[in-house]
Amino acid sequence: MIELKEVPQENQEKVKIFCDVNNIPFDGGAISHIVLDGSNVLGISQLKVENGIAEILIIFVKKEFRNMGFGDGLLKMQINYCYRNSISFIKVKKGINDRFFRRVGFVEEGEYLVLDVQAFYTNLKCKQ
Structure with a gap:
């Protein structure tokens, strides 16, 4: 069963290990979201x-789990986090997809x- 949470x-250790294995930066103070299939991590996102x-x-x-909507799901979780916590704007450096x-x-x-x-x-x- 796939979970996004x-x-x-x-409990950031699982995110840190995933980042280390995939050679991507990790920020221990960031808000992290994760895509899990059982105990297997398929993707992560971090928001500061x-x-x-x-x-x-x-x-x-x-790579093998791309184009399945997981990136969209992680982004929407970040947007929802901001909405729930009254954060008005989200930014991302240009050049990152x-x-x-x-x-x-x-x-x-x-x-x-930037997203309002x-x-x-x-x-x-x-859609109805």
Whole structure:
């Protein structure tokens, strides 16, 4: 069974091991989300919040599990985290898969792509 969930701060070891094995940066102070298939980690994301603005540090899914919606799920968990915690804006450095972020509604602002969290939920079109 596939699960996407937030990783409590005290349980970040699994995220750190995944990052080390896949040679990607890890921030012990970031908010982490994880995609699990049983005990197998398929992907992770990390979000750093400073001064009321969130920055996406990484969204990474193992190559063999890409194009299955896990990256979208991790991004939506980050957006939802910000919404629930009254964080108005999320930014990500340009050059980190810009097309992926623009597809969701991120817009260019200097060296970042930025998403207005409230506008994202206001403009969300649900299919009936």
